[in-house]
Amino acid sequence: MSHQPSVYPYIPNSAPSVKAEMLAAVGAASVDELYADVPDRLRLKRRLNLPRPFLSESELVRHVEGLLAKNTTAREHLNFLGAGCWQHHVPAVCDEINSRGEFLTAYAGEPYEDHGRFQALFEYESMMGELLNMDVVNVPTYDGFQAAATALRMAARITRRTHVLLVSTISADKLSKIRDYLKPDITVELVPYDRNFGLIDIGVLKAKVSDTTAAVYFENPSYLGFVETRADEIAAIAHQCGALCVVGVDPISLGILNPPIEYGADIVCGDIQPLGMHMLFGGGHAGFIATRDEEKFVMEFPSRLFGVAPTVVEGEYGFGDVAYERTSFAHREEGKEWVGTAAALWGITAGVYLALMGPQGMIEIGEGIMQRARYAMKKIAQIEGVKVLFEQSPHFKEFVVNFDGTGKTVADINRALLARHIFGGKDLSGEFPELGQSALYCVTEVHTQADIDRLVSGLREVVK
Amino acid sequence: MSNSIGQKPALRRFHQASWDEPVIFELSQPGQRGILVPAVEDEIRNEVGDVAATLPEHMRRKTPPRLPEMSQIHVLRHYARLSQENLGVDLNIDVGQGTCTMKYSPKVNDQLARSPKLTELHPLQDESTAQGILEVMYRLEQLLKEISGMDRFTLQPGAGSAAIYTNVAMIRAYHASRGEAGRRDEVITTIFSHPSNAACAKTAGYKIITLYPDDDGYPDLNALKAAVSDRTAALLITNPEDTGIFNPKIEEFVKVVHAAGGLCSYDQANANGVLGITRARDVGFDLCHFNLHKTFSTPHGCGGPAAGASGVTHALAPFLPKPTVEFDGQKYYLDDNRPESIGKIRPFYGVAQNLLKAYAWIMSLGAEGLREVAEIAVLNNNYLMKKVLEIRGASAPYARGKRRIEQVRYSWEQLSNDTGVHSEEIGHRVADFGTHYWLSHHPYVVPEPMTLEPTESYSKADLDEYAAILKHIAEEAYADPEIVKSAPHNSTVHHIHHEPFDDPQEWAVTWRAYQRKLSDQSG
Numbered sequence: 001m002s003h004q005p006s007v008y009p010y011i012p013n014s015a016p017s018v019k020a021e022m023l024a025a026v027g028a029a030s031v032d033e034l035y036a037d038v039p040d041r042l043r044l045k046r047r048l049n050l051p052r053p054f055l056s057e058s059e060l061v062r063h064v065e066g067l068l069a070k071n072t073t074a075r076e077h078l079n080f081l082g083a084g085c086w087q088h089h090v091p092a093v094c095d096e097i098n099s100r101g102e103f104l105t106a107y108a109g110e111p112y113e114d115h116g117r118f119q120a121l122f123e124y125e126s127m128m129g130e131l132l133n134m135d136v137v138n139v140p141t142y143d144g145f146q147a148a149a150t151a152l153r154m155a156a157r158i159t160r161r162t163h164v165l166l167v168s169t170i171s172a173d174k175l176s177k178i179r180d181y182l183k184p185d186i187t188v189e190l191v192p193y194d195r196n197f198g199l200i201d202i203g204v205l206k207a208k209v210s211d212t213t214a215a216v217y218f219e220n221p222s223y224l225g226f227v228e229t230r231a232d233e234i235a236a237i238a239h240q241c242g243a244l245c246v247v248g249v250d251p252i253s254l255g256i257l258n259p260p261i262e263y264g265a266d267i268v269c270g271d272i273q274p275l276g277m278h279m280l281f282g283g284g285h286a287g288f289i290a291t292r293d294e295e296k297f298v299m300e301f302p303s304r305l306f307g308v309a310p311t312v313v314e315g316e317y318g319f320g321d322v323a324y325e326r327t328s329f330a331h332r333e334e335g336k337e338w339v340g341t342a343a344a345l346w347g348i349t350a351g352v353y354l355a356l357m358g359p360q361g362m363i364e365i366g367e368g369i370m371q372r373a374r375y376a377m378k379k380i381a382q383i384e385g386v387k388v389l390f391e392q393s394p395h396f397k398e399f400v401v402n403f404d405g406t407g408k409t410v411a412d413i414n415r416a417l418l419a420r421h422i423f424g425g426k427d428l429s430g431e432f433p434e435l436g437q438s439a440l441y442c443v444t445e446v447h448t449q450a451d452i453d454r455l456v457s458g459l460r461e462v463v464k
Numbered sequence: 465m466s467n468s469i470g471q472k473p474a475l476r477r478f479h480q481a482s483w484d485e486p487v488i489f490e491l492s493q494p495g496q497r498g499i500l501v502p503a504v505e506d507e508i509r510n511e512v513g514d515v516a517a518t519l520p521e522h523m524r525r526k527t528p529p530r531l532p533e534m535s536q537i538h539v540l541r542h543y544a545r546l547s548q549e550n551l552g553v554d555l556n557i558d559v560g561q562g563t564c565t566m567k568y569s570p571k572v573n574d575q576l577a578r579s580p581k582l583t584e585l586h587p588l589q590d591e592s593t594a595q596g597i598l599e600v601m602y603r604l605e606q607l608l609k610e611i612s613g614m615d616r617f618t619l620q621p622g623a624g625s626a627a628i629y630t631n632v633a634m635i636r637a638y639h640a641s642r643g644e645a646g647r648r649d650e651v652i653t654t655i656f657s658h659p660s661n662a663a664c665a666k667t668a669g670y671k672i673i674t675l676y677p678d679d680d681g682y683p684d685l686n687a688l689k690a691a692v693s694d695r696t697a698a699l700l701i702t703n704p705e706d707t708g709i710f711n712p713k714i715e716e717f718v719k720v721v722h723a724a725g726g727l728c729s730y731d732q733a734n735a736n737g738v739l740g741i742t743r744a745r746d747v748g749f750d751l752c753h754f755n756l757h758k759t760f761s762t763p764h765g766c767g768g769p770a771a772g773a774s775g776v777t778h779a780l781a782p783f784l785p786k787p788t789v790e791f792d793g794q795k796y797y798l799d800d801n802r803p804e805s806i807g808k809i810r811p812f813y814g815v816a817q818n819l820l821k822a823y824a825w826i827m828s829l830g831a832e833g834l835r836e837v838a839e840i841a842v843l844n845n846n847y848l849m850k851k852v853l854e855i856r857g858a859s860a861p862y863a864r865g866k867r868r869i870e871q872v873r874y875s876w877e878q879l880s881n882d883t884g885v886h887s888e889e890i891g892h893r894v895a896d897f898g899t900h901y902w903l904s905h906h907p908y909v910v911p912e913p914m915t916l917e918p919t920e921s922y923s924k925a926d927l928d929e930y931a932a933i934l935k936h937i938a939e940e941a942y943a944d945p946e947i948v949k950s951a952p953h954n955s956t957v958h959h960i961h962h963e964p965f966d967d968p969q970e971w972a973v974t975w976r977a978y979q980r981k982l983s984d985q986s987g
Contacts, residue, residue, distance in 0.1 A: 004832040010568050011833075012923035013840050022924055026846045031839040034846055034867045035741060037710040042742045049610050053830025057572050060828050064576045064820070070596035073584035077593070081586045084811050091499050093536060095578070097543045098765075104574070105552030107564050107764035108902070113480065113895040115956035116550030117766045120543065122975075123488045129974035130530045136973045139767070142622035143810050153667075176807035180633055184669025220523075232522045256516060258525050271811075278583035281597050282812025283769065283819075285622075293977050295968040305973045308487070309964040311957050317487060318960030322971045328663035330906050333672040338663035340625030341757065345765035348543075355488055355539045356498030359528035365501045366525075367516060372504060374512040394518040414590070423589050449505040 005055055074279065074423060078451055082398050082442025083223070083426040084144070084171060085282055086274050088252065089446055091356050094276035098349045107341075111320050118319035121344060122306045124351035128288055131251060131354065131362070132268055133259040135293035138303035140286035140347040144271025145174050147287030148217065148248050149181035150337060151269040154289070154300040155215035155244040156186050157336070163187050165208055165243075167200045167218040167228070172431045174223070186214070195434075198226045198390035198400075202233060209241045215267075219248035220257060224432075224440065225373070225398030226390045227257065235264025251275055251288070251350075253396045255362030256370060267291050276353030277346055286343030286350070299326050302337035365445050369397045372452065373443045379456045380441075385463055389438060397444055401425060404436040406463040414439070416462035422455060475936055476929070478898035479954040481548035488542055489975050492532035498539045530976075549956040550766070551900060557926040559848065560891075560900035562871045562915025563658070563706050565736050565758035573824040574763070577817040587812035591797050597816055598796035601789045604773075604823040611826075611834070612732070612752055613745025614775030619814040620785045624733055625660035626809060627753035627772025628700065631729045632668040633806045634751065634776065634783040635698045638727065641783075641804065648697040648726070654683040656705035656873075657731055659905050670697060676909070681709050681862025688720055696726035704734050706905065706915060707861075708845065708868035718748040727751065727780075735759045736919055737842045737870030740835035744775065751776050760822035771818035785809045840920040841870045844927060848872075848918045851931035855938045857882060861910050871917035873910050880912045885941040885948045887912040893940070893951035897933045 007015045013022060019031075028034055035043075054060040079087050098104065103117065111118050125137040141147050152164050164182065166175070168190040179188055191208060192201045200218055209216065216238040220228050228234070235245040246267045247260035252274040260268045268290045277284030291297035298305070307322035321327075328335030357365065377399050381388040385405035403413055414424040425439035432438065443452065516524055534542075551558075558566035576582075585594060605617045621627035632651070639648045651665035652673045662672045673691045678684040683701065699721040704710045711717070718728045730744045730752035736759045744752035756762050757770035764770065776784065786805040787798035798813070829837065849872050852858050857879025860872050876887045891901035891914075904913035918927055940947045952958070964970035972978035 004836075008829070008833055008836055010570060010829075011836055011840050011920045012926075013844060013920070014836050018924055019840070019843065022843055022847045026843070026850050028846070028867075031843055034839075034842045035710075035869075036867055037712050037869075038738070038742050039712050039715070042715065042747055044740060044743055044746065048740050048831040048834060050607060050831040050834070051827070053833060054827055055830075055833075057828075060824060061572060061576065063827065064600075064824050065579070065581075067596045067599055068576070068579055068581035068820075070599065071581045071585055072589075072593040073580055074586045074589065075580060075584045077589075079586055079589070081588045083588060085587050087584075087586065089501075090583075093498070093540050093543075096540065097547065099574070099578070100544070100547045101554030102547040102550045102552045103766050105554045105569055105763045106550050106766050107558075107561055107566060108767060109551055109561070109900050110891065110895070111960055112892060112952045112955040112957065113551045113556075113898075113900055114549075114766075116546035116548065119485070119487070119549070120546045121766075122973075125973055126487070126489070126975035127531055129976050134974075135977040135980070142626055142768075145808065145811055146622075146626075173808045173811060177809065180807050180809075181667075183636075184667075227519065227523055229520050229523055254525065254529065256525055257519070258523050262526075263522050279586050280583055281585040281594065281816035282587035282814065283816040285811055286769070293968075293973070298968070298971075298973075307965050307971050307973050308975070308978050309970075309972075310961050312959045312961070313957070316484065316957055318957055320960055320962055320965050322965045322973055324965070328659050332659040332674070332906070333662040333666035335659075335663055337667045338625050338629070338660045340658075340660050341623040341755075341764070341770045342768045343622065343765075344767035346769060348766065351488075352539060352543055355532050355534055355542075356536065357501075357531065358497060358533045359531050360497065360533075361499060361501055362529055362531065363525075368501060368504045370515040371508055371512050374515050374518075375508040378511060394515070394523075418590055418593070423586065423593075426588050445502055448502075449508050 077421045077423050078454060079423040080425050080441045080455060081423050083440050085279050086442060086444060087279060087446055088274050088444050090276055090278050091353060093356060094349050094352050097352050098345050103345060103348060111318060118306050120348040120351060122308055122319050124347040125306065127351055127354040131254045132290045133261050134268060134290040136298055137288055137290045138301055138305055140272065140288060140343040141303050142287055142342045143285035144287045145177040147269035147289050148174060149178045150302060151246050151267045151289050152178060152182060152215055152217060153337060155246055155267060157300050158296055159214045159242065159244060161212050161214035163212045164215045164217060165189050165191050165213060167191055169193050169198060169222045169224050171223045197393045198222060198224055199228060199230055200234060202230060205234065206237055209237055209243060211241055213241055213243040215244045215246045217246045220260060221250055221253060221396035224400050225395045226393035227396060229393065232263040239264065253366055256366030272346060272350040275350035277349060286346035298323055300336055302339050304339060368445050372447055373397050373399060376443045376452045379452065380459060383460050383463060389435065398440055398442045400435065400438050401441055402436055402438045408463060410437050410439045413462050417458055420458045422458050475932060476897060480956050482956045483545040483549065485542060485545050487975055488532050491534055491538060491542060494533050496533045496535045498534050498536045556899045557922060557930050558900055559916050559918035559922055559930050560894060561902045562917040563733065565917060565919055567761055567919040568921040569761050569763035570825065573821040576824055577820050582817060582820060595796055598789055600820050600823050602791050602796050604819055607826050608754065608773050608775060611739065612775045613743040614752060615778045616781040616784060617773050617775045618784045619773050619819050620809045621772030621774060622810050622815055623768055623770035624755035624772050625664060627774045628660050628731060629664040630774045630785060630809050631751045631753055632665050634780050635727050636668055637783040637806050638780055639697055648695055650695045651698050651700060652691050652696060653700045654705060655909055656707055657700060657702040658733055661700040661731055665700060677862065681707050682711050685713055685716060688717055692720055692724035692726065694725060696721060696724045698727040698729055700729045700731060702731040702734055704869040707873045708871040709863045710869050714747055733758060734870060737838050739838040740831060741838055750780055756818055756822040761825040762818035762821040769815045769818060771815040837920045844918040844922060845870050845872065848916060848927045848931060852934060855935045856942065857938050871915060873904060874914045875910045876912040876914060879938055879941055883941040883945045885945045887914055889949050889951065890937055893937045893948045894933060895952045896954040899930065
């Protein structure tokens with residue numbers, strides 16, 4: 001069977017007659033002549049050793065669907081995993097807009113022929129600005145990890161200091177990214193947390209901050225799900241020594257939780273995956289960074305910032321790059337960090353999400369998630385041998401369940417839950433060994449009371 | 465015949481959609497909802513009481529976010545209109561965004577990636593329930609290994625620049641493992657390589673040395689020889705560079721750097737013209753990266769989500785980000801037990817939907833198909849170059865009379881000197897004919913630059929049309945330059961006043977900032 005069709009549907013000029021005509025036009029006897037500059041010894045003298053292709057679309061679909069069929073999804077099973085990727089409902093209009101070829105297949109056009117992309121991203125920045133009560137929000141970076149790492153680098157540049165303090169309830173993976181990213185010239189130190197409430201240890205924080213501290217970083221809600229309720233005190237401690245307060249936030253919580261700027265945050269960052277992106281096995285992430293509209297902050301963003309300006313026509317909106325000169329596009333290594341392709345389409349999608357939800361939707365979803373999570377915590381805590389840690393702190397959508405009293409490991413429990421078609425919480429025993437056999441559970445608006453009750457009865461069975 | 469419709473003119477009479485669409489906040493109608501959220505069951509409410517009251521006062525939101533209030537169709541219509549004011553590959557002859565490899569992204573691959581079997585996968589679910597996507601990632605790695613000759617790949621980077629950064633982080637870890645972290649503090653790159661090569665290396669703590677082209681447009685080998693030393697950590701280089709000129713001495717570049725103890729990393733953003741022709745490993749590179757949204761067709765998404773793939777030799781493999789995807793002969797699994805790993809580059813494992821699309825694209829073409837992609841991309845480029853060089857005022861600096869690989873950085877210097885029209889203005893005028901145009905990365909080493917990259921996706925008629933647009937505009941520049949200088953005329957919007965973008969008193973990155981500054985001015 002030949003692996004070479006007479007023409008490839010994706011390659012119009014692969015038709016032999018066209019190819020011959022074009023070769024004649026450029027005065028070449030063969031395509032090989034066009035590679036005259038590639039030295040013979042560097043040429044691959046054989047065909048690439050790749051599997052037989054699926055030349056027809058029909059065969060390709062069959063093959064790929066066959067692979068995907070081996071997955072069991074978080075819809076087929078009941079899912080309580082979160083830990084940085086969260087199962088929220090994705091409105092159909094979000095998928096509709098980000099599937100449109102005009103957006104999906106565009107790239108880096110100018111404000112004239114790609115006006116739509118500029119306006120949609122300006123509106124994304126603006127709606128995030130309302131959610132955060134902040135005047136400057138970037139065109140998305142890759143993900144929340146990158147947003148946190150860059151926010152800390154920005155803080156170091158703004159303060160001209162080289163030391164950052166991080167809450168130790170941060171995820172190990174995010175910490176890994178931050179450590180790598182700050183490695184050249186910024187030292188990272190962790191501040192311990194209180195074992196009863198989960199909160200940052202204020203006494204230790206006070207002892208550790210100094211005039212070399214560029215930033216104090218914490219999260220609301222924390223990675224472990226509780227609300228860092230002494231946020232205003234943390235911000236004040238940072239400010240007293242001239243450090244910035246950098247807060248990582250889950251944007252879907254901000255209908256009910258106060259925007260961090262209200263308790264003193266200087267730079268706010270996070271991941272917009274909850275705002276209209278599917279989980280996509282980790283492919284739905286995009287990061288935001290927000291600041292006040294002060295030149296010393298704005299000039300430290302590496303990302304693009306789309307702004308609005310007049311055109312020659314009255315009442316017509318024009319868009320373009322604000323302070324482009326700060327970027328690596330303008331000045332290579334003299335720019336701030338770097339900018340490149342990141343996750344713009346997810347920014348447009350999050351804008352669609354926020355417009356659909358509106359103020360009332362964000363309030364209702366925030367409150368509803370908090371209620372469901374608290375309900376799940378209460379019910380799970382009633383199971384013999386099972387404890388919910390930091391239970392007295394308010395929580396948003398995630399919480400830590402400890403199984404030490406059952407004599408079973410999280411791995412045992414999750415295996416047994418899986419047999420009941422339930423994805424149990426993330427095993428924290430490697431990440432937070434001091435918490436024993438604990439798991440991080442996540443409940444969102446997609447969970448009904450019946451779902452939560454099914455989890456609770458499943459847990460009751462498997463811990464026996 | 466009296467009802468003859470007649471002939472179309474030589475050039476398309478394009479006008480872009482221009483909906484004069486308000487900013488979304490202006491569409492707000494108080495009381496409207498775009499979507500409802502599921503109500504909480506009474507039993508839950510009764511059980512938990514007022515959860516907001518459990519929050520301390522300073523942690524509770526006091527005023528609702530001032531988001532627009534809109535019915536669903538109005539949200540949809542607004543964004544559908546904005547989308548019409550945007551030019552994707554699906555709509556235009558997208559050869560004008562040089563270096564970006566704007567090619568057709570097959571719809572079937574988008575459709576496959578929209579399957580709930582992928583969209584509804586949580587990255588932490590038990591590996592036994594994610595065997596399909598893990599197999600796709602594993603298989604994609606095997607394909608990229610063969611295409612590049614490298615020994616291992618990570619698919620974790622979110623895009624090309626993230627992959628460059630990943631490579632630099634691995635280079636840093638490699639030298640540290642040999643006790644040379646402090647000494648090797650310089651990275652060498654070239655001015656015609658993507659700015660992120662310089663910028664990522666700088667972010668990772670390196671001093672940057674930039675090589676400029678010699679008279680023939682090749683990166684200067686003598687300059688490289690003068691630059692390398694025992695401080696050299698690595699060379700980060702593209703080939704062909706953004707000029708489209710293949711550097712025939714690339715092997716010697718690699719040898720010079722290796723002799724000094726440095727590593728060589730190949731930015732393969734421009735791989736489209738050399739698929740199946742020449743491979744990173746065969747030149748001697750230690751690392752390379754592909755932009756899967758460019759060469760391997762996953763769509764560009766207005767600037768991401770994209771996907772990067774970083775390849776390394778065995779010597780660098782211990783430093784790959786974790787986890788890697790492995791296969792034990794029976795099942796696919798994630799390996800986190802990698803003590804020398806640089807750690808995490810992003811959450812989880814990569815942009816899975818784009819990894820699936822890249823895999824499907826390669827599997828729809830096979831070895832012969834990939835080679836056909838490269839050959840036609842190069843043929844298209846040389847064909848378009850011939851047409852462009854016939855236009856008055858256009859030139860292709862360097863390597864005169866030589867073939868180019870997949871793109872060309874042209875210059876309108878002659879036209880600009882003759883007419884006073886600048887390349888940027890030509891770009892605005894190109895928009896009037898329904899397509900893109902891009903100048904060059906900064907700095908403009910080539911004066912009045914234009915970079916065109918006609919990938920394999922365009923027909924001869926497409927290339928003829930694009931060349932005819934440029935020819936028409938060049939003629940306008942010579943005959944009536946004002947038409948070009950006052951462009952665009954048929955675009956969504958008219959000439960934008962750029963001054964506010966660089967003035968802290970005027971710039972506005974959000975609608976709230978715009979309104980505040982406006983009221984400050986009028987107040």
